[in-house]
Amino acid sequence: MYSTEFGCFLPPLHDPTVSPYAALQHDIELCGLVDDLGFDEIWLGEHHSSGWSTLSAPDLLIAALARETRRIRFATGVIPLPYHHPVHIAERILLLDHLTAGRVILGCGTGTYVHDMEMIGVDAGSLRAHFRAALEVVQALLDGQVVDVTTPWFTAKRAVLQLRPVRRPIETVVASSLGEEAIDLLTATGTTPTVHVVPPWGAVRPGLDADPLSSLVQRVATYRNKAGGTAARIRCNVFVHLADSAARGVDELLPGWSAQRRDLYRNILGMPIPDSPAAHRRTLESLVDSGAFVVGDTAACARQIRELVGSLGGPVTLVFLVPGWLTHRATLDQVTAIANEVIPTVLGGFEGTAESIRLTSAEAGRQMKRRAALR
Template identity: 65%
Template structure:
């Protein structure tokens, strides 16, 4: 059950001790690398506060990257619709769709940071209803409709896009937990979900909560049962290649702990212990549950194949890049995933393996023929 495509999800998170300009330059380099390596999609996050995610306009970055890349598709990951007027969202996406020659995906959601909402005057208690109203308006505008709507949060009067999408449509993907309410929204709007395999890792405590993979599998099954196009599903998974799972934990623990304590504990104020042993246990627990896929290439491929077997057909499997590793290590990981994991999941080596099998089975017989050919060859 192989995905149709593979992508990279770049939130992007960076330690505030790193120069924001350097962080942006590094992310641009990663986007170019992903294109060179053959990834199909690159997802770029949007954040407005908190210091860890400083990319405020993925559309601007996509417009710049469109001229520097050849084939990779770019997705906003995600555009929080309640923060923006729907007409502006639709106009910007249509423009970027032309600048990229049809390589843009509108990834959208409600947003997560309360401070982001408060800075632009959005009431956090209304974001779900606000999001749904904005999504309906954006969908209609991108479909070429003239929209007039009055809501408690925005007004649209005789709005129409002067610049229509480059091709027939722009794909709209919704970041979703696949709750009953979310499944209803997805089925009613005909949008594609992208789901995270991991729960918010900043809140994870070892030994608590249900099995995340089993929970997601159940939610996916519910969505597929109600969707007219159940194959249209994306999953976002963190994968780290290392000599072993234990070695991988050692390589990740500093960045994982630094982000949990620096972002989730200090900035967002979530209650969690600072003890190194507790944070290591949280990471180890996620690896043991298969929520984070860590190990050598064969082990990671086996884990992913099991996951894909449980989730079923995917539109895209995206590899999550949470900012736990130095830039050089992220480059190495993306390269190794493209070279060792993606081909295995795509059965890219099936042809060579079958040829080796056939020729080796025939080797003895063919060796006799070669010998006979040599003996019977006429003298020169």
């Protein structure tokens, strides 16, 4: 794997005014395009309530996509371990490993929607302990161990998996805030983090976090120091939007972003987000101004992404958030532009042709002068 890789993250969110069948077809089309464009991995999320979060089984979608794609790696983004028996999680991930010919990543977390937990009797108060116990069992099973354990939440008796990974050990990634307790979990379990620059709603109020990038870089540095070096890969979810200018990009994003922010996060999930057009605009503008959302033309976006990668250090995968704030067609166009314009610029893919043009032009100029001197 290269030091810097690129992926896409599809949260399990679908506009409830769009047919659920059509929304899933859009997801399938987008995943096929991301594979064709050469992205390294794609993350598919899981939620179980709210009317917006209708992708409830990312493993099933990955299985459906396995034969429709060639090279991209699939990650569950993320499976809430407390919602499932850990033996079943380990079994399904290993089956996916076989169905995808070794292209699966286990992304896991605690879960976030309270109603998801209430529907199946998960105690939000014991969520972290439940998650830790489940993670340890899943890891042991994936390592080929026989597990005997009884916890307040599940029991495993002489549990063993019948399958083994196709090519290599299955990577386990944990959705993390990189707080002190989260870093302790990562280092103790030997897992790696996936972290948002900022969550999709950005900030509850404009300017609430004036410098989110510096905060993220500090937390990543703390994690790397505690993990014993820079070898561990960091996955960082970042939103990027290409537009003629940052101001034009804000105008393009504001209707879809503010609608999701208002209808899902404020009205359904109960977040104390001010609901006025001015507040939504100011919050979005502050996110763009701080670099938390990367918005602008190709050169500006590439420059910000280079700076972010340099600040994070070590091996990093930038995972571009695809949150559904635009129409489906506009989303496909944005992902294509990121792959064809921004990523090559970040990686220096245009430098060879630019240098050849410069040298050829310079030589042509010298030849013209020689010919003129001989006349």
